[in-house]
Amino acid sequence: MARVVVVGGGFGAMAAAARLAKLGHDVTLLERSDHVGGALTSVEADGFAWDAGPASTLLPAVVRDLFRKSGRPLEREVDLAPLDLVREHRFEDGSRLALPGGSRAAQLAAFEGLGPGLGHQWVGHVASYGEVWELLRKEWFERPFDPDVAPRELTDLLGRRESLHRRLRRAFDDERLRLVAGHRLVMDGHALRDVPTFAGVDVYLEQRFGAWTVPGGLAALGTAMAERLALRRVDVRTGTEVGDLVVRDGRVVAVSTRTADGSGTVDADVVVVGVDPRRLPALAAHVRRTVPAFPPVVCHVGLDGEVPDLPHEVVLHGDPLLVVRTGGRAPDGGAAWTVLARGRLVEDPLVALARRGLDVRRQVVTRVDRTPRDLVELFGGSPHGVRWAGPRTARQRLGPRTPVAGVLAVGAHATTGSGLPFAGLSAALVAELVGRA
Structure with a gap:
């Protein structure tokens, strides 16, 4: 049994803590605010309530797998329901697109409504990401990356210099289709000229799997995760600021903390970092070439x-x-x-x-x-992780491994995908690396 300390209380950190506790480890989670959940919480005022962060998610199988692998199935905790539309787009020329999810045929018809031939252009572009997603899923998101054994197809994809901006200009003459294809990344704070083409895979995920939410607010998923931590007997310590990692002979042995009662340390065999690594001096030097993607x-x-x-x-x-x-x-x-x-x-x-x-x-x-x-x-870092600055950004961020022995990384800053499913996948990678007690 390893003594595992998880730094942060966002979705990726909670997912890692729940998985590792289920694997038999002694897990302590440290969160500087007075509650866990990160962006997966609610804002309340005068009888109204809003999701503090995301209001929908892709890849529901990732969330289902997390709950199944850490205890009771998701369906017994939260009603995760599909949305009829991914979103509606309204353009400056007055035209509109109601974008359905989970159906190639429905998207074809929707884009044809914008103009003859646009539907076929769109579904052709989306289909081009099919093999890209399968490669990324198997060799990048579901397997710890090792440059010495990674398939040539993956290293070629990660090193491809063409930007998503350029690819979309080649794919579409109609600017509206380019706006739809790049929307998620733009809203996450990225400039499409700096985004590698493989990061545009979200359009495939939307068409293939649709968008999902929890009626009444996605924050309910954060509440369910907090309850899962209690079920797995994770020692959750809120109001605890982590100052840095304590490293001896190149390996982490503890984390230093500050609370209202004073400072101290928490011993650890493994530390899982679920916050912006810039907040920890022992890691900050390793990510100095990256910058966060700021929220809207x-x-x-x-x-x-x-x-x-x-x-x-x-x-x-x-x-x-x-x-x-x-x-x-x-x-x-x-x-x-x-x-x-x-x-x-x-x-x-x-x-x-x-x-x-x-x-x-x-x-x-x-x-x-x-x-x-x-x-x-509020969140202790950008919930959108690292801003793209070309393909090299994929390897400049930390995760799941870091240069410090015994330290792993999860969450928005440790993955190249956007949103809850990719934070969840990063947690699964960390659990695989740590293994059973």
Whole structure:
């Protein structure tokens, strides 16, 4: 039995802690805030509630596998349900695209509605990622990368210099299709000129597996994970700031901590880092060539009275790029929206939204605003991980292994994918490396 210390309380860290505890290890999780969950929590005010971070997820099999491998099946804990639409896109020329998930035929028809031939262009582009995903899944996301034994196809893919921006310009003459294909990465804070082509695989995952959520808010998944930690008897210590790793003879032996009661250390045979490694001096030097992908501006609003009938997510393309999410909880007669903004935001997000035809300013009864800096401070780092700066970024980030013996990494900063499923896959890699007690 190894003494495992998990640093951080986000989804990737919780997933790693639950898996390792189920494997028989003595696991302690340290979280600096007063609760676990990270971005997978809720924001509440005046009877309204909003997801603090993501409102939907891809690859539900990853979450199901996590719950099955750590105890009771997901279905006994949380109602993870498919969404009819991945999202709705609204373009500056007035055209709209309701993007379905989980169906090639449905996406073909939706894009044909934008213009003759566009559907076939789209499904052809998405199909080109089929083999890419299978290679990445088997050799990158589900197997610890070792350059000495990695397949040539994988190393060639990871080293390919063509940017996603250039690939999309070659694939589509219609700018609207390029906007849809790059949307997830742009909203995660990346410039498509710096993103390698393989990172565009999300469009394949959306079409193949669809998007999923929990009715009432995805934060319920964070609550279920906290309960799973208790079931697995993980020693969860909130209000505990980790100052650094304690390393002797090149190997980690403990972590230094600070609490309201003073400083101390927690002994460890293995440390799993689920936070931005820049926060730990022992690791910071190893990631100095990377920078975080900063979050967008976020405005949670509680509305009263009749509001426009929107799907769970609407994207308003332009500058600024706006996203409206409608899945929050509200008192009777109300609605809870979250507005996210990226780009040149020189005005209130609700003013920018009103200029796009969605004016709800007179119906606001409460609001919670958070800047990118607020979110980084709240979550202890960017929930979007490392910003792409070309293909080399894939190997410059740390995870699952790190240069310090006994230290592994999980979560947004340790994976090249975006969102909960990739954080969950990184936790599975760490559990594989540590093994059974």
